[in-house]
Amino acid sequence: MNASHSAPSSPASGNGAASPPRAVLFTDARVFDGRSDELSAPARVLIADGKIASIGDGDDVPAGARTVDAGGRTLTPGxxxxxxxxxxxxxxxxxxxxxxxxxxxxxxxxxxxxxxxxxxxxxxxxxxxxxxxxxxxxxxxxxxxxxxxxxxxxxxxxxxxxxxxxxxxxxxxxxxxxxxxxxxxxxxxxxxxxxxxxxxxxxxxxxxxxxxxxxxxxxxxxxxxxxxxxxxxxxxxxxxxxxxxxxxxxxxxxxxxxxxxxxxxxxxxxxxxxxxxxxxxxxxxxxxxxxxxxxxxxxxxxxxxxxxxxxxxxxxxxxxxxxxxxxxxxxxxxxxxxxxxxxxxxxxxxxxxxxxxxxxFSPAEILRQATGNNGKMLALSGPRNPYPGTLGVIEPGAPADVLLIDGDPLEDPSLLTDPEKNLTVIVKDGQVFKNLLGE
CATH class of the missing domain: 3.20.20.140 (Metal-dependent hydrolases)
Known part of the structure; x- marks a missing residue:
């Protein structure tokens, strides 16, 4: 793995079961929730136990949580x-x-x-x-x-x-x-x-x-x-x-x-x-x-x-x-x-x-297509859905699949074409797979 990327926070055990991922707290993040036309005001987003725990003030931050200062960057669903x-x-x-x-x-x-x-x-x-x-x-x-x-x-x-x-x-x-x-x-x-x-x-x-x-x-x-x-x-x-x-x-x-x-x-x-x-x-x-x-x-x-x-x-x-x-x-x-x-x-x-x-399409429409819309489409599989939960959104209780983007893709979607630089943090299922911002 590239030295600028953090390792997954919870490797699988020998029987295929993963230990609970470390909690992550994003601060000063502007959120695209997968459904809206615009970004939120700067907010705090807490990820715990593989899910979005809270947006804004809410749950107490678990001991040992990793804090990521988003610095006004954009947080989107994966x-x-x-x-x-x-x-x-x-x-x-x-x-x-x-x-x-x-x-x-x-x-x-x-x-x-x-x-x-x-x-x-x-x-x-x-x-x-x-x-x-x-x-x-x-x-x-x-x-x-x-x-x-x-x-x-x-x-x-x-x-x-x-x-x-x-x-x-x-x-x-x-x-x-x-x-x-x-x-x-x-x-x-x-x-x-x-x-x-x-x-x-x-x-x-x-x-x-x-x-x-x-x-x-x-x-x-x-x-x-x-x-x-x-x-x-x-x-x-x-x-x-x-x-x-x-x-x-x-x-x-x-x-x-x-x-x-x-x-x-x-x-x-x-x-x-x-x-x-x-x-x-x-x-x-x-x-x-x-x-x-x-x-x-x-x-x-x-x-x-x-x-x-x-x-x-x-x-x-x-x-x-x-x-x-x-x-x-x-x-x-x-x-x-x-x-x-x-x-x-x-x-x-x-x-x-x-x-x-x-x-x-507008950039907001395109981002919705790639997140919230696709999440609704995948939910058509009903009980055959291998990953229960509302995918493609950032809301309490949703699976913790999020990206921290350097810039505003609603203003300039072309920044997504340089993922090595502009996808600063990648989180899937609560695990941090990439973090250019350090601890």
Whole structure:
């Protein structure tokens, strides 16, 4: 760990249980609570037993508490990435020629990267993150809280089907590709296979289910205009998820796929770049969440095939329509995510998302999307929520995930793009993972 970073305050014990973290008292902090439009007046915030104990005067400060003089800096909730792929950062070639142990080590390094950028929670929307989540929870490695979806569930020739073209169909004895065998993807067809797949993934510990319901930018076989899975297949997934008291999220770009997903009961729509007004109104009326991304479309990844490059162009051009319609209709159930795959250097710049969104949203709206809004979205997992408590906010009783930022991100969100300098303190679950201000 960098010498300017403090060590975690409560290492895990051998049985995976962590000792109570040391209490932390922030003084002279201006608080963004995850819900408001502006910062508070300078305040005192006490963290104890892994939770926000009080804001302002309140509980007595526990003996031995660490005091951090914020000096008027901004205290925010930890950021949440609602569309992460922490295990899918190796290239497809690397993933196909290495085993799951390598993927896990790679994923652990990406988890530490996420935490260093201020992300104390991620909703992983595709990848075999189950063991990584357990290792982080046990204190074996550092990283954010993970809400795992497990494998992306796709139809044959859908967004999650990366079976090599030379591989025969499973109908005539073909085999599943490495990405499926390693648990990152799962290709199913028909209601019986969908029922089995969703039950299996939930049994592994998924907090929600991810389906691919349209073509995708990163996959070569499926144009963005096609709709994937029948209404019956999607409905079967929604029914099983509902039986487990959680929900389904859907990767989908086009209006027909979005309508099919929403009408089947899908609770969050990922991407939606090609949406139209009627379909967005349906989402609004249905209480559906929108989980969009911007940074991943700003620059084309290198080496794209012409047809793939065209899909990225379509998606990029659709963003302005999507967000303009959201503003026009007053749609505010909007989350914040990255969808960065096979690009660790891009993931290191994830906080550029805060700047890219200023074309359509105010800094306060963007910070709410990355904190309080995403916390509400993650709460859709109900009793399958692996981290009970109100995430994405600073309020008494909430989990103690906070960032101390040098400057005011409501005035200048670009300061978040230099996390090494401007994220002066990072606290997750009451543990101090970074402290540039000393004791």
């Amino acid at each position: 950021f949440i990435d609602a569309h992460a792929h922490v295990m899918l950062q190796p290239t497809l070639g690397e993933a196909a020629n290495t085993d799951l142990a390598y993927h896990g080590l790679y994923g652990a390094s990406m988890a530490r990267l996420y935490l260093s950028r201020g992300y104390t929670t991620i909703r992983d929307t595709g990848g075999n993150t189950f063991s990584l989540k357990k290792a982080i929870d046990a204190g074996l490695t550092e990283g954010p809280r993970i809400f795992p979806s497990g494998p992306i569930i796709s139809q044959t020739s859908g967004h999650g089907d990366f079976t090599p073209a030379a591989e025969p169909s499973r109908l005539v004895g073909g085999h599943r590709d490495n990405m499926q065998r390693d648990g990152h993807l799962l290709v199913v067809d028909g209601v019986p296979e969908m029922l089995q797949a969703v039950r299996y993934v939930l049994g592994r510990g998924a907090s929600q289910i991810k389906l691919a319901v349209s073509g995708g930018c990163a996959s070569e076989r499926d144009p963005l205009d096609i709709t994937e899975f029948t209404a019956e297949e999607i409905g079967a997934a929604v029914q099983v998820a509902g039986d487990w008291n959680t929900y389904v999220l859907a990767h989908v770009y086009n209006p027909s796929g979005i309508r099919r997903a929403v009408e089947a009961g899908v609770r969050t729509i990922e991407h939606a770049n090609l949406i139209d007004l009627e379909t967005l109104q349906l989402m609004k009326d249905s209480g559906t969440w929108l989980s969009p991304q911007v940074s991943v479309y700003v620059n084309d990844p290198p080496g794209l095939a012409p047809q793939t490059k065209e899909k990225f162009t379509q998606a990029r051009e659709g963003l302005n329509t999507l967000f303009t319609l959201a503003k026009k209709t007053g749609f505010d159930r909007i989350g914040f995510g990255s969808d960065i795959i096979s690009a660790p250097d891009t993931l290191a710049k994830i906080n550029e998302e805060f700047v890219h969104r200023t074309k359509w």
